[in-house]
């Protein structure tokens with residue numbers, strides 16, 4: 001079998017675009033998220049290549065089942081793409097505690113859990129982890145305190161993981177996109193298409209094995225009249 005990839009948060013938006021891009025390239029993809037129906041309709045587009053698996057990344061036993069399903073169905077894991085994520089935006093004194101917890105649980109803990117349970121298999125294939133962070137993981141902005149904290153945290157996590165897994169030849173890459181046209185957060189007209197970001201994911205995966213693409217930052221070109229002076 002060719003390469004096997006797990007994509008979290010694949011029911012829509014960037015994750016669905018990544019799953020399609022990898023399937024088009026011939027990879028077998030286990031597409032996971034909580035929305036079963038959306039995953040099933042995605043899988044119908046590539047019935048022999050995309051396998052849906054319902055999984056809430058914040059639940060340890062569900063993440064373990066996702067990894068187990070992938071091994072039973074496909075025999076190995078070459079690529080893990082930690083894409084599931086959400087943002088809630090408000091000044092810190094108005095941000096609900098439940099929104100804070102959800103961002104930390106999905107954006108950070110979900111990635112930790114998927115890595116924790118996939119790493120033993122990724123070591124066997126000398127595989128690749130791609131963590132979808134954000135420009136908000138490098139540059140903070142008002143009303144983004146919770147989201148930025150989760151994505152800055154993800155950057156530190158990815159950096160430590162890069163060093164931990166280097167000797168096992170498991171590459172870790174972090175992709176930091178700016179605004180993308182998804183349901184995530186009322187995107188502007190000039191936001192990037194999810195397919196453009198998915199293309200970059202493919203470029204990262206297909207880089208020569210001896211090259212570690214550590215971090216990639218992608219920003220949309222903002223029309224001149226809207227650029228901050």
Ligand SMILES: NC(=O)c1ccc[n+]([C@@H]2O[C@H](COP(=O)([O-])OP(=O)(O)OC[C@H]3O[C@@H](n4cnc5c(N)ncnc54)[C@H](OP(=O)(O)O)[C@@H]3O)[C@@H](O)[C@H]2O)c1
Pocket residue numbers: 008009010011012013014015032033034035036055056057058083084085086087106132133134135176177178179180181182183184185187
């Ligand atoms: N859109 C942007 O402007 C932008 C910019 C930079 C970075 N990003 C990052 O890109 C990633 C994808 O975002 P998007 O723009 O594609 O957003 P989206 O369209 O809202 O999709 C988010 C995905 O995450 C999944 N998800 C949320 N909570 C989950 C959970 N507990 N368990 C499993 N899956 C969960 C959702 O699936 P279910 O609801 O079905 O579970 C959905 O598939 C995120 O990490 C986001 O932070 C987005």
